[in-house]
Amino acid sequence: MLIQHKQVGGKGMFFVEQDGNILAELVYTMPSAEKMIIEHTEVSEELKGKNVGKQLVHTA
Structure with a gap:
């Protein structure tokens, strides 16, 4: 699973994307x-229970 990063100015996100859909984000x-202030995390039903949220936080 590839965690990607996008930042513009003082805002950004770490995310997992598949087929153009964001499946998890921080x-x-x-x-x-x-x-850094983490404002929001979300993991799709498809990835729940696979420690994806934890991986996003560790990557951040």
């Missing part, structure tokens, strides 16, 4: 270079 803001 959305964050960076108010400073040393501080």
Whole structure:
């Protein structure tokens, strides 16, 4: 499973995508270079129970 990252300015997300659909995501803001605020996480029913949310947090 490939965790991808996208960031624009002080906002970004780590996500798992398959066939153009986002199956899991972690959305964050960076108010400073040393501080990340995780605003939202979501994992699809398809990936629940597979530690994907935990992997997103560790990657962030």
